Amino acid sequence: MAEPEVPRETPDATADLVHNRKENLERLRGLGVPVAPVEFPITATVSELVEKHRNATGEELESRPIPLATAGRVLALRTAGKAGFLDLSDGRGRLQVYLKRDAVGDTAFELYRALDLGDWLGVEGELFRTRTGELSVKARSLTFLAKCFRPLPEKWHGLKDVERRYRQRYLDLAVNPESREVFERRAAIVRYLRRFLDGRGYLEVETPMMQPIAGGAVARPFVTHHNALDLDLFLRIAPELYLKRLIVGGIPRVYEINRNFRNEGLSTRHNPEFTMLEFYQAYARGEDLMLLTEEMLSGLSREVTGSLATPWGDARIDWTPPFRRLTMREAVVECTRDDPRGAVRFEDLGDEARLLEAAARYGVEKPDRFRGRKGKLLAELFEAVGEERLVQPTFLHEFPTEISPLARQKPDDPEWADRFELYAGGIEIANGFSELNDPAEQAARFRRQMEERARGDLEAAPYDEDYVEALEHGMPPTAGEGVGIDRLAMLLTDRHSIRDVILFPLLRPRG
Numbered sequence: 133m134a135e136p137e138v139p140r141e142t143p144d145a146t147a148d149l150v151h152n153r154k155e156n157l158e159r160l161r162g163l164g165v166p167v168a169p170v171e172f173p174i175t176a177t178v179s180e181l182v183e184k185h186r187n188a189t190g191e192e193l194e195s196r197p198i199p200l201a202t203a204g205r206v207l208a209l210r211t212a213g214k215a216g217f218l219d220l221s222d223g224r225g226r227l228q229v230y231l232k233r234d235a236v237g238d239t240a241f242e243l244y245r246a247l248d249l250g251d252w253l254g255v256e257g258e259l260f261r262t263r264t265g266e267l268s269v270k271a272r273s274l275t276f277l278a279k280c281f282r283p284l285p286e287k288w289h290g291l292k293d294v295e296r297r298y299r300q301r302y303l304d305l306a307v308n309p310e311s312r313e314v315f316e317r318r319a320a321i322v323r324y325l326r327r328f329l330d331g332r333g334y335l336e337v338e339t340p341m342m343q344p345i346a347g348g349a350v351a352r353p354f355v356t357h358h359n360a361l362d363l364d365l366f367l368r369i370a371p372e373l374y375l376k377r378l379i380v381g382g383i384p385r386v387y388e389i390n391r392n393f394r395n396e397g398l399s400t401r402h403n404p405e406f407t408m409l410e411f412y413q414a415y416a417r418g419e420d421l422m423l424l425t426e427e428m429l430s431g432l433s434r435e436v437t438g439s440l441a442t443p444w445g446d447a448r449i450d451w452t453p454p455f456r457r458l459t460m461r462e463a464v465v466e467c468t469r470d471d472p473r474g475a476v477r478f479e480d481l482g483d484e485a486r487l488l489e490a491a492a493r494y495g496v497e498k499p500d501r502f503r504g505r506k507g508k509l510l511a512e513l514f515e516a517v518g519e520e521r522l523v524q525p526t527f528l529h530e531f532p533t534e535i536s537p538l539a540r541q542k543p544d545d546p547e548w549a550d551r552f553e554l555y556a557g558g559i560e561i562a563n564g565f566s567e568l569n570d571p572a573e574q575a576a577r578f579r580r581q582m583e584e585r586a587r588g589d590l591e592a593a594p595y596d597e598d599y600v601e602a603l604e605h606g607m608p609p610t611a612g613e614g615v616g617i618d619r620l621a622m623l624l625t626d627r628h629s630i631r632d633v634i635l636f637p638l639l640r641p642r643g
Contacts, residue, residue: 149283152248157279159246163239165276172254172275175201179225181259182267190261200269202227203254203277205306206247207284216244220255220269223305223312229255230262231271240274250280250306298631298639318621318633320436322389325409325615328428334385334411339374341367341391347599348372348538350591351394354404367393372538372612373599375412376567380607387411389617400629401559401619403637412612417566418550421613422527425554425562426453429525429620436624443626444557447523455554459530460514467518468494476517481510491516507532507547522555529553531565537577537593539565557623564613571603 160167176184181202185193207226208219214233219226233241247253254275262268284307285293297304297311304311326336344363346353348370356365371390378386389409396402413421433440433451441448458466461481468476473493480486487509491499494516502509510532522528529552533541536549551565568574577593578600584592621633631637 150281153279153281153283156246156248157281160243160276163242163246165239165243167276167279169275169277172203172277173201174203174254175199177225178202178204178220178222178227182225182227185259185267188259188261188267190265193259193261197258199256199258201254201256202269203252203275205280205284206249206251206253209247209249211245214241216241217268218244218247218253220253224309228262228266228268229257229271230260230268231274236271236274240271243274243276247276248280248283250282250284252277252280295639298637299642301635314621314625314627314633315635317436317625318617321432321621321624322617324432324435325428325617326389328431329385329387329411332385332424334387334413335383337375337378337383337386337388339368339371339388339390341393343368343374345594345596345598347593347596348374349392349394350535350537350593352396352590354393354395369394370408370614371410372614373596375410376607376610376612377599377602379412379414379567379610380602380605384414385412398638400631403618403630403634405638406630406634407617409615409617410612412567412610414608414610416611417609418529418552418564418611421564421611422455422457422529422552425564425613425615426455432620433624442624444523444623445626445628447557449556449623450524451556455525455527457527457529460510460528460532461530463518463522463528464510464514467521471517476513482506484509487513505534507534511535519555519560520558523558525554525556527552527554536565537581538568538574540568559619559623560616561619561623562613562615564611567607567610567612569603569607569610571600574603575600 157167181200185198202220204220204222206218207221208217210217216231218229220229231241231244236244254277255269255271256273257269257271260268260270285296285303330336342356342358342365344365346366346369348368349372351369353366353369356367357363358365368390369392371388375386375388387410389407391405392408393405395404398404430440430451430453433442440452441450461478464476464481465478468474476490480490484503484506487506488499488503491502491509491513494513496512496516499509499512502512530542530548531539531551533539533547533549536551539549539551542548542550549565552563553560554562568577578595581593582595585594618630618633622628622630625633627633
């Protein structure tokens, strides 16, 4: 059997410490201890034992001994003559282990003396309480499971260590129980959303991640190549157009929890690879999904946090329905009313010259590039002045049709689309609208987007002939929505960087 590969030395683990740990592994081999066992069946995890027996008294444990087999990382070692203590952790809970030489035997006790912090160990014994009342395991046997050749970090602090948490998430999880809790809550969020939609008749589906046309959103795609077909493909920026094809096919309610890929910048709110929930409902309009979203997110908050009010920095977000509603124009006017740079009035928003002047005043980059596109200019102005101020859940609605190429226009005013976005904590977390189901109008919108692309807008939607053909087979009135899972996880765990809620965020390679 091949010997386990010993990791190479690295700058963050001194040569002496690594050398000592290698020597301790040789000590174990010298004792005849298997250093790479195949298995160690456990009866309960450390955290399960702590949770189940936290209130048991010493007398109860002594009168009814509870035999157990558990395992975890060694996070503390304390030797006292022919006895010793160690702390065992499974990443969530921590449990003390007490052992005596005459109880475990000479070999097991020498095994204990050769352990290093971070090693994996299996323990069999019974629960008891020490004189100080600490829940502990009285060991009967020890089983060595794996050697930790590099010392675990003791603390995380400073920018350099924060980056290391992202690069080496396994270390973050090993020493920071609160990080484990973040990802357990994220998993609970996804479970709840599935259960919520399943319970309302939605069908979960899967759509292609590699697509011949990158559509369904405004974003730059990643490009790949299929060798056998000699065909360039795009990693999907959204599943929207495929999900709506299913509505055409007669499935009235569909959803997908999907990975999307957008070839754009990184920030505390953006990762090039991210998770979205998208759902579509036939015979509905945007207003119906706003009501559904209020019900879904208030229930989600109650389910995963136990409350309708969740912390967000120094504030608290109240998820109690109904959520506030503002049109995009109302939001711009409200958010600039007391700004020293000068209020923007409703009448300014209908005049391109005054809109350009306001955009320049509020720091929109190169506003002149949006001449002739008042809708796009308004959206840029809102992003500059309003987004971060919407801390409590707020539906922003009435979007310019110009920037909503897949949304249905308002029947009484075609300049505006029946579209909404949901903001909370100053972050956009959802985007939905009544779907455009007129194939001729959709084709015209695609052509206008292609004109924008020709003028240099690389995010403009491409023309999707197959999707237009699908619409020509008839799509009933439909509403759809996308919800950002990563951002939702940020809000419900009070984490202010998206990298804190993605296990392995994209980072620039070291060196």
